[in-house]
Amino acid sequence: MLQGIHHVALICRDYPRSKAFYTQVLGLNVLAEHFRAERQSWKLDLALPDGSQLELFSFPSPPERPSRPEACGLRHLAFKVADMACAVAHLTACGVEVEPVRTDPYTQRLYTFFTDPDGQPLELYQTPVVVVD
Numbered sequence: 001m002l003q004g005i006h007h008v009a010l011i012c013r014d015y016p017r018s019k020a021f022y023t024q025v026l027g028l029n030v031l032a033e034h035f036r037a038e039r040q041s042w043k044l045d046l047a048l049p050d051g052s053q054l055e056l057f058s059f060p061s062p063p064e065r066p067s068r069p070e071a072c073g074l075r076h077l078a079f080k081v082a083d084m085a086c087a088v089a090h091l092t093a094c095g096v097e098v099e100p101v102r103t104d105p106y107t108q109r110l111y112t113f114f115t116d117p118d119g120q121p122l123e124l125y126q127t128p129v130v131v132v133d
Contacts, residue, residue: 007045007053008019008077009089010120015042017117022056025094026079048079068123075120079085084110084126 012018019042022028028046031053035042044056065071081087084101091098091114101112110126 005052007055009055009057009063010077010116010118011057011059012116013058013062013118015044018056018058019044021056021117024090025096028054047112050080067119070122076123078111078123078125080127081124082111087124088100088112 010018022044023030023046026039028048031045031047032085033042033044033132040060040095042056042058046054046056048054099112099115101110103109104111104125113121113123115121
């Protein structure tokens with residue numbers, strides 16, 4: 001029945017700051033951007049290389065969402081990377097604080113966490129490089 005994840009939607013507090021983070025720091029491509037005057041809200045559709053999307057919404061004065069202690073619901077958003085060291089170096093050069101890289105005890109894959117401008121936990125998860133002949 002399900003074929004994959006189409007998109008994940010995030011609400012941000014400072015739209016220009018979050019737009020810059022997701023497009024300039026994380027390098028996501030803009031598919032569409034709309035201002036919804038009736039809601040005083042921006043909606044930004046961003047593309048990931050695998051075809052999935054991230055929707056970024058802004059709303060006036062959104063309430064805080066607890067992340068610590070961890071609340072029920074979405075825990076974090078994980079992005080696949082081929083080269084953890086390169087990805088961490090890029091984020092660090094952009095001024096993003098990244099947790100120490102760890103090894104998943106079950107998969108033996110490298111992973112680490114960082115946050116977006118609103119404190120949303122984001123993960124980098126190193127996947128095997130697929131070589132196509």
